[in-house]
Amino acid sequence: MTLLSTSLPAVTGQASAAEIPLSQGRSVSASSTENAAAPASAAVDGNGGTRWASAFSDPQWLQVDLGATATINKVVLNWENAYATAFTIQTSADGGSWTTVHTTTAGTGGNQTLNVSGSGRYVRMHATKRATQWGVSLWEFQVYGTGGSTQPPPGGGGPIVRVAEFLAECPYTHRLPDDPIVFPGLPGGSHMHSFFGNTSTNAHSTITSLLNADSSCNPRIDLSSYWVPTLYADNVPVEPTGTTFYYLGEGVRDDVIARTQPLPLGLRIVAGNAKATQPDDSTISRWSCLHAGQVGASKDFVNCPAGTMLESYLDFPHCWNGRDLDSADHKSHMAYPVAGDCPASHPVVVPKLRQVLRYPVNGDPARFRLASGPGYTMHGDFFNAWPEAEMEQRVRDCIRPIIKCGADGRP
Numbered sequence: 417m418t419l420l421s422t423s424l425p426a427v428t429g430q431a432s433a434a435e436i437p438l439s440q441g442r443s444v445s446a447s448s449t450e451n452a453a454a455p456a457s458a459a460v461d462g463n464g465g466t467r468w469a470s471a472f473s474d475p476q477w478l479q480v481d482l483g484a485t486a487t488i489n490k491v492v493l494n495w496e497n498a499y500a501t502a503f504t505i506q507t508s509a510d511g512g513s514w515t516t517v518h519t520t521t522a523g524t525g526g527n528q529t530l531n532v533s534g535s536g537r538y539v540r541m542h543a544t545k546r547a548t549q550w551g552v553s554l555w556e557f558q559v560y561g562t563g564g565s566t567q568p569p570p571g572g573g574g575p576i577v578r579v580a581e582f583l584a585e586c587p588y589t590h591r592l593p594d595d596p597i598v599f600p601g602l603p604g605g606s607h608m609h610s611f612f613g614n615t616s617t618n619a620h621s622t623i624t625s626l627l628n629a630d631s632s633c634n635p636r637i638d639l640s641s642y643w644v645p646t647l648y649a650d651n652v653p654v655e656p657t658g659t660t661f662y663y664l665g666e667g668v669r670d671d672v673i674a675r676t677q678p679l680p681l682g683l684r685i686v687a688g689n690a691k692a693t694q695p696d697d698s699t700i701s702r703w704s705c706l707h708a709g710q711v712g713a714s715k716d717f718v719n720c721p722a723g724t725m726l727e728s729y730l731d732f733p734h735c736w737n738g739r740d741l742d743s744a745d746h747k748s749h750m751a752y753p754v755a756g757d758c759p760a761s762h763p764v765v766v767p768k769l770r771q772v773l774r775y776p777v778n779g780d781p782a783r784f785r786l787a788s789g790p791g792y793t794m795h796g797d798f799f800n801a802w803p804e805a806e807m808e809q810r811v812r813d814c815i816r817p818i819i820k821c822g823a824d825g826r827p
Contacts (some may be wrong), residue, residue, distance in 0.1 A: 437462075437492075437506050437558035439539065442565075443481040443670055443818050446470065447756070450713055451549055451704060451729040451772070452530040456666065457579045459557040467496050470551035471542075472713075473697075476500075477756075478557055479540035481670050483565020485509065488517065488539060490560040491530045496553035499525030500543035505554075507536030511669045511756075512539065523547070525803035535563075545700050546631045550712060577608045579820040580665025580673055582767075582810045584640075586613040586633040588655040591646055594619035597684045597746055607645055607690075607787035614641040614801060626801040639801035642771065644728075645690065645788040649777045658706075658725075658774030663767040665815040667734075669756040672765055676815045678807040679800045680736075686746045687732040687771075688795030690788045701794035706774055717781035717791035722764040726775045726784075730796045735759060767815055771796045 439460045446456035446468060446507060460480055470476040470547035490504050505518035517534035519527060539559045543552045589611050592603075599605035603619040611617045616629035621641065623689055630637050645652050665673040689698040695715035704713040704727045705720035712718070713729075720726050733750040735758035740749040751762035758765045777784065786793055798808075807823065812822035821827055 418616070435560065437556060437560055438482050438486055438564040439480045439559035442483060443768065444557075444801075445479055445666060445668065445670060445673070445756070447475070447477045447668060448551070450553075450662055451702060451727070453709075454553065455512040456817075457581065459554045462690045463557070464494065464555050465554050467555045468531035469496070469498065472549065472551045474546055475542060476552050477540055477542045478480070478554065479511070479538055479669075480559060481511070482537055482539065482559065482563070484563060485535060485537050486559075486561050486563030488532055488534045488536065488559060488561040491518070491532055491539065491541075491557070492558040492560070493528045493541065493554060494556040494558075495525040495528070496555055497525070498546070498550040498553040498595045499523060499546045500545060500552045503541055503543040503547035505532060506532060506540045506542055508532040508538040508540070509536050511538045511671055519685065521545075525577075533539070537564075537663040547618070556826035580815045580818040582663050582821040582825055583823055584613070584633045584635065584638045584661045584816045585823060586593065586631070586638065586642060586659050586661055586731070588612055588659060589615050589617075589632050591653065591655075591825070592618055595797065596621040596641075597644070597686060597742070597799065608653070609643045609787070609797075610646045610653075610655055612642040612801075614639050614663075617641040617643065623801060626799065635806075635825070637803055637806050639803070641797075641799040641801065643797045644771070644773065645786040645793070645795065647777075648785050650783050654775055654777055656728075656744045656775045658772070660772045662668070662772065664770055665818060666768055667756075668753045668765060670818065671722055672753075674758050674816050674820060676765050676767060676811055678804065678811045679802065680741060681800060681802070681804050681807075683736070683800040684742045684746065684798075685732050685750055685769070685798045686795060687730055687798075688793075690793050690795045692789075692793050695792040699792045701728060701796075703728055703791055703794075707777070715792045716785045720778035722778060724778050726777050728771070728773045728775070728794055730771040730794065732769040732771070732796065732798060734766050736764040736766050737762045738764040767796055767811060
C-alpha cells in the first residue's frame, strides 16, 4: 500500500481544535489487518502518522468501544490512499445489533467529516467496496459526541491504547526436510523446513519430546515449535533474522475476546496453502518490505529497495472445534472468524497466532523461491507446547482484558 504523505487528523475549526475524540485510546477491533505494522489500534491512537490497514478483500470493518453509551454527533475518517468508496457508519449498544447512521456509495477518500445522529457504546465503519486493489486503510477513526467512558487512564497520563497481545521472539534453530504434523515419523519426507523455538523438532516430535527439550524463544518457557518452508535466494538458503510470534485477540468483537480460551497443550495448526498454484483466495500469507511501505504488500514476493528487508506475515485461524488437537487434513479442526465471531462449527475462540518473519534479502523477486514453490505457497506450522499455566496466565491477564503484554506476559 503506497504511503505518499503523512496526514494529520482533520479538525473543523477553532472550536473543535482542542476537542478530544471519544474514541481516542479506546479498545478497538477490526475484521482483519494487513500486517503487524498496521494494527487496528493505530486508527484511534491520536497519531496521524500511524494507520490501520485491512486485508485485500471486501467487506472490512473497524469498530471502537467507547466504554459506555454515548450520543454521537460526528465521525471523522482520515483515509490513507487505500480508501473505501462504499461504506456505512453504524452504532450499537452491545456490539452485536447495529443501527446505520450514515451510508455512502461514492466515497472519495481523504479527510471526511460526517455529521451524524445516533447513540451507542460501539461505533463501526463497515466498508463494502474498496477504491484500490489493496484493502482499506485509516490514519485515524475519530468519534465525537457526549458520554462514553470518562474513567481516566492509569497513571494520569495520556490515553492508553488497549491491544490484546502477548508474544514470543523465537530465533531460527535448525533446518530439516521433516514435518512432524503432516509427515509424522517420516524423516526426509517433506520439503526443507526452517524451524524456530523448540530446538529438538524433527519428524518424530511429540508433545512429550517437545516438553523435555529446550527453546530458543524469549520467553524460554515457550517450548512450542514453529516452522516454515525454507527461503532460497539464488538457490542459497536464507534464514530470517527477525522472528516474532504474536498471540492476539483480534478480528472478533470485544465480547468474543472476553471468552477467549487458552490454546490447548498439543494443539497443531497449519496456516497457508503449500500446494497453491496461483495467488488466490487461499493465499493467507503476505509479503512486504521493512521500512519501505511504499512498495505495498503482495501475496507473492515483492521487490524491496536496497537497505530494506523482505517480510513475511501469516495469520493462523483462531476458532477451534473444542475437541480435536489435529485433523486428517490438519486444518478442519480450526477455522477463521466470520463477522466478528467464531462459527458454530468451531465455537471456541483461542488467541490468534501471527507469524512475522524478516529476511535479510532484497531486490529482484525472481531470485527468490520457497522450498514449497513460489511466494504464494508460504505456509506455517505450529505445535503448541506452552506450559499450560503460562498460557492460561497470558490469556487471563493480556487477551481477555485487552492489554498489550511483552514476552514476559506482563503489561
